[in-house]
Amino acid sequence: MVSVAIMGHGVVGSGVAEIITTHKQKLFASVGEEIYIKHILDLREFPDSPLADRFTKNFDDIINDIDVRVVVEVMGGVNPAYDFVKRCLLSGKSVVTSNKELVAAHGAELLKIASENNTNFLFEASVGGGIPIIRPINQCLVANNVSEIAGILNGTTNFILTKMINEGMNFDDALKLAQQLGYAERNPEADVEGHDACRKICILASLAYGKHIYPDAVHTEGITKITLDDVKYASIWGGVIKLIGKVKRLPDKKCDIVVAPMLIPSKSQLANIDDVFNGIMVRGDCTGDVVFYGKGAGKLPTASAVVADVIDCVKHLKNRKYLFWADSDNSSVIDYKESVTAMYIRAIADNTADAYNKAKSLFSDIHILENSEAKENEIAFVCEPMAYGEILNNIDALNNSGIKVESAIRIGDL
């Protein structure tokens, strides 16, 4: 019998307790021992839970219990999760977490502490919910040099964009619906501004390239400015708008990393990932493109990934899994203005013919998007790939000559 503790009894935490209870036999068959939930840490009361006798409000009950070999952290947020996780690892307990904020902010340090204490720090559930992605990148694709990872990493924004694309709903209405359905928080900022996706691409990039990339080094744009006009032009162009987290390794081993809405061609595997689903593409020099698809969030998908990590910890109580990346100062990340991308641009101009000529003179080559339902005085085009800083300068130049740029969205080369 191996004793575990669960810190947090919210959506994911209660799911972890549920799976360990309901899948007892399956887990026993896999691990050869019973997994016993000894403590559940939560400040709230759960008198009706079948595990009511295991609840505690005191972290000391966990840290001081030498029986507890694996601790599940599903509290969310950085504090006090960071302190608790650190102390567990320092005392030689393995830790499993679904907390992307924690891993993105302190992953390198916590992995180092785990390594120094010959214990494990696993976080499969922190990216892609129930989709296997951390272990596949770390183990299955280890014989590859990964040139690029790109994914739809946030289900809430993908649900909103899907409603805009398939049902012509505007952003505000789609967000409201997402909130009604429980997909979006009352304060939706972390999702719609791209911060959640940013944490996840940071974790994947750190894992793939062995150096921690911190969220504050990543240029991040959300989807709040996307309009139904842009959705229409994306369709004319031959694709859809998706919020993409993307990291590309350049020949000098620097990372070009960004989170932003992008126009994705319809034939891309990522274009057909709808609603709250996530999809992650990993491009390896040997495998080519591999794509992982599934539910990126939710109680049981996420909890099942946590439990899989718990099992891995139990199987590796005496030897570490080789999951590791080093700390870094973000110097491997290029300035976002140096990132090369093609761009879709929509603007309003008094004279559209003149405006297209001006755009041509600035961007050298543009592909005009013909729209029979275009608004009066509207122009829209896609420019050739160039440095993002140069595109910003050209957009300034357009605005300064009276051509009001309303939208500028990257073309995702996926």
Next chain:
Amino acid sequence: MVSVAIMGHGVVGSGVAEIITTHKQKLFASVGEEIYIKHILDLREFPDSPLADRFTKNFDDIINDIDVRVVVEVMGGVNPAYDFVKRCLLSGKSVVTSNKELVAAHGAELLKIASENNTNFLFEASVGGGIPIIRPINQCLVANNVSEIAGILNGTTNFILTKMINEGMNFDDALKLAQQLGYAERNPEADVEGHDACRKICILASLAYGKHIYPDAVHTEGITKITLDDVKYASIWGGVIKLIGKVKRLPDKKCDIVVAPMLIPSKSQLANIDDVFNGIMVRGDCTGDVVFYGKGAGKLPTASAVVADVIDCVKHLKNRKYLFWADSDNSSVIDYKESVTAMYIRAIADNTADAYNKAKSLFSDIHILENSEAKENEIAFVCEPMAYGEILNNIDALNNSGIKVESAIRIGDL
């Protein structure tokens, strides 16, 4: 330094040697030791290979070398691979293989021998080439009860079907093209008759449910009878025809397993997997549907999966990975005639109105597929789900009443 031997220097074997050589640094970083190719077994001569001094024609050089801890079997076929692999495992060497025929025929026995000798027998590359699937099912989805696995498991047939669907090429021409491009063998039987896909779904089913399912217990149909008329009707129905390997666990824990072409709705994640790509859907009670997509064959994708397994063996030289299933007498597999499915049926009848009435009286409820370009006297419909044996009886009854059934293809509920 860990010494390995590679048995077979064909497409995959030369790829394995290439990756271990060219990705030396990356592998060293992951495993903390150099992986050294000490022997390569092949009956042919490779005087120009940079590893020319490592070649041997004598298996004894490998089995008798106590330095060799991991043996890669990429010869293909059951003999002599089976004998060689067994002897390696019995002598305590870990074995990695990409040989689906071997695993499907002798997996349970070889896993048992590995277990008894405290060594590892890994075969990530045997299904889905470079797509991570064995490890994800075994590790990441372990906290799930898997209710169903369905996949496009054979790239050759998927290429042929894609050409038929997208370019209106007929089967014979598409097969010829596949042969010209090196996707299909000169004798394409194993691919086009579904045997290759059958071996792969057997491996996945054995892994997911813990009991070996042998290929001869699996009803297997190929794609040689698919016509462009069927492709057209599939499109009218709202989908595409794909060769699917599928296993479903019934409430009594019996397995409903089949390999056959199926009509897949366009909105399914498997419908958009084209050309030589593979896609595998795993349905878990906690995760919901998870889909894995990528190149299912080819030198470097397959070899990179083999090398990932080699690394796992090197990391687990002293303790086993918990990859295991028990032998069985196939009694967990239901008779294919008991399998419940909806069916698309196309037939030629002297009087189509009478024929539809006859079909209705036999199948109780049918959905007629309206085709403005239908051939004279052609009828086509989809029946409600019923036992396959019953469908066969009804097809006999149609044929006996002068309604010549030309096609009958399952509806894939995916």
